[in-house]
Amino acid sequence: MKVRITDELAQQIVDSAKAVVGWNVNFIDRHGRIMASTDSGRIGTYHKAGHVAARTGQVQTIQEDCPEDGVSQGVNYPIVMGRQVLGVVGITGEPAVVGQYGFLLTKICEVFLKEYRLSQEAFSEEEHRSRQVMALIYHDEDTVQQLAEEQPELAGCQYVAAVFRWHEGTRQAGDFRQQLSETCQKLGMTLYTYIYPDTFVILVPCQVYPDWARKLPRWKEWFYPGISAGIGTEEPFYRIHESYRFAKMALQAAADRQVFCVHADDMKLAFLLQSLDGAVRRRYCRDICQHLTDSDIHLLQIYYQQNLSIQETARILCIHKNTLQYRLKRIAGKTGLDPRIFCDAVSLYIATLPWFMK
Numbered sequence: 001m002k003v004r005i006t007d008e009l010a011q012q013i014v015d016s017a018k019a020v021v022g023w024n025v026n027f028i029d030r031h032g033r034i035m036a037s038t039d040s041g042r043i044g045t046y047h048k049a050g051h052v053a054a055r056t057g058q059v060q061t062i063q064e065d066c067p068e069d070g071v072s073q074g075v076n077y078p079i080v081m082g083r084q085v086l087g088v089v090g091i092t093g094e095p096a097v098v099g100q101y102g103f104l105l106t107k108i109c110e111v112f113l114k115e116y117r118l119s120q121e122a123f124s125e126e127e128h129r130s131r132q133v134m135a136l137i138y139h140d141e142d143t144v145q146q147l148a149e150e151q152p153e154l155a156g157c158q159y160v161a162a163v164f165r166w167h168e169g170t171r172q173a174g175d176f177r178q179q180l181s182e183t184c185q186k187l188g189m190t191l192y193t194y195i196y197p198d199t200f201v202i203l204v205p206c207q208v209y210p211d212w213a214r215k216l217p218r219w220k221e222w223f224y225p226g227i228s229a230g231i232g233t234e235e236p237f238y239r240i241h242e243s244y245r246f247a248k249m250a251l252q253a254a255a256d257r258q259v260f261c262v263h264a265d266d267m268k269l270a271f272l273l274q275s276l277d278g279a280v281r282r283r284y285c286r287d288i289c290q291h292l293t294d295s296d297i298h299l300l301q302i303y304y305q306q307n308l309s310i311q312e313t314a315r316i317l318c319i320h321k322n323t324l325q326y327r328l329k330r331i332a333g334k335t336g337l338d339p340r341i342f343c344d345a346v347s348l349y350i351a352t353l354p355w356f357m358k
Contacts (some may be wrong), residue, residue, distance in 0.1 A: 005029070005087055005113070010036035013089070013112045020108060021091065021101040028076070028088040030054040035087070046070045050088040053078045057085050059102070061095050075099050079109045086113065130193040133201055137161065139241035154191070154237060158206040161232035161243035163251045165199050170226035173198070176219070183215055201244070206234055220260040228254040229261040249274045256355040273356055281356055288351040291334040299327060300339060300352045308345065 010027035017025045018038045026037040032051025037043050048069035049060040053076045060076040075098055076090035089109050091098045135143035148155035164180065166173040180200055184192045189212070191203035204212050216229070230251025232243035246264035253270050254262040264271070273281075289297060299317065306312040314324045328339050337344035350356060 005035070007035050009112070009116060010087070013109055014038050016112070017089070017091075017105055017108050021098075021105060023098050023101070024092040025105070026050070026090040026092070028054065028090060030085060030087060034070075039092070047076075047088075047090065050076050050090055053088045054085050060088075061099070063095060075102060077102055077106050079106060079113070081110070081113060081117075126193075129190060133191050133193040133203060136191065136203060136237075136240040137201060137244040144238065148237065156237070158234050158236055159191075159240050159243060160204045160206060160209055160234050161240060161247040162202045162204055163199060163230045163232075163244070163247040164202075164227060165229075165251060165255075166223075166227045167225075168198070172223050172226055176200075176223050176227055179215075179219065179222075183212065187212055203240055203243075216261060224260040225258070227260070230254055231261065231263040233264050246271070252355055256353070273350065273353070285351045285357045288335055288337065288347060289357075292331065296327070296331050296334070297352050299324075300331065300348055301354070303328070303339060304345070304349045304352070308340065 005027075014025040014027050014036045015038065024038045026039070026042060026047065027035050028047045028050030029035050030051075032046050032048060032054070034042050034045050034047050034050070048066075049062050049071045052058075053060040057078050057080060059078070062071050062073055062076070065072050072092050073094060074090055074092040075095050076088050078085045079087050079089055089105055091101060091105055131143075132147055134140075135147065164176070166176065177194060177200060180192065180202065184190075184202060187208045189202070189204065189208065192201065194200050202212075219227070219229075228251060230247045230249065230253070232245070232247030232250065235243040243264075246267075249271065250262040250264040250267060252274070253267055254260065292300075299313075302316055303309075303313045306316065310321050310324055314321045317324065319327075331348075332338040332340075332344075335348065337348050339345050339348050
């Protein structure tokens, strides 16, 4: 991978080098321009000796100041990586004195550039992986087909999409992302990515899903309630986007139920309801709940959470059972639906689901 040196990187190099050697240091590009310097007045000026060093790959020593050539007394060392001159680092001062720092100076540059190259390679790999995942979950047909042709081993698998989301202010988000990434790497999984600002998506091949899923209880212990998860359905390569859609539904269900993780296969009715258009859901809720107060809706939500138990609902709401019966009758009068009759209860239950009302 070719290393592209920015002005910012060059300035980091010269600042660090001066902290070690104590003399002014310049970083010169292959065209002789001083990209960075601990002498700010020289930044952007032409350095003839540096240009020669970059062109020839040979150290250039300047015994005397030569303002017309833009050079000062010192030594200029070409920085070579992979037989390519990336630039020149120059140290200003009496050559006999500053020359003793030449080896140290070049090594400082090499360390910076190698670390920078490794970080760029890691970033490029992450970016490539992210593009693949995004194409699959958003069903970019051309890119998915290209991916299948280039990596047929991926196309031959079944996948389960998993979506994780951390809540605002969660301090453990960084640790959790690292845990997810390390687990994927250990299991040889390549299709995972972070989606800014709070989501991590993993496409788990079914052959490794049992090993991967064994991590869920530990992640719950370590990171819940700051993080929620939704697990999608098992789908072939070309239908990963369906698993992702179901995983997002399951994630919403986990948040609504205030639990760590929900599997799409366990959602049943919620699948049908979440597939409805938002405008349809809002119209349904408005038609049924338009005459209900917030207190009425809260009562119904508790009532259905307790499986229509009068005794448990009254206990949680800290009211007498007779009072609860009266309020249920009043709700029936407002809506035309009796919360204690099965068919009516189903209609009211759906209309008062917190996520369904949004």
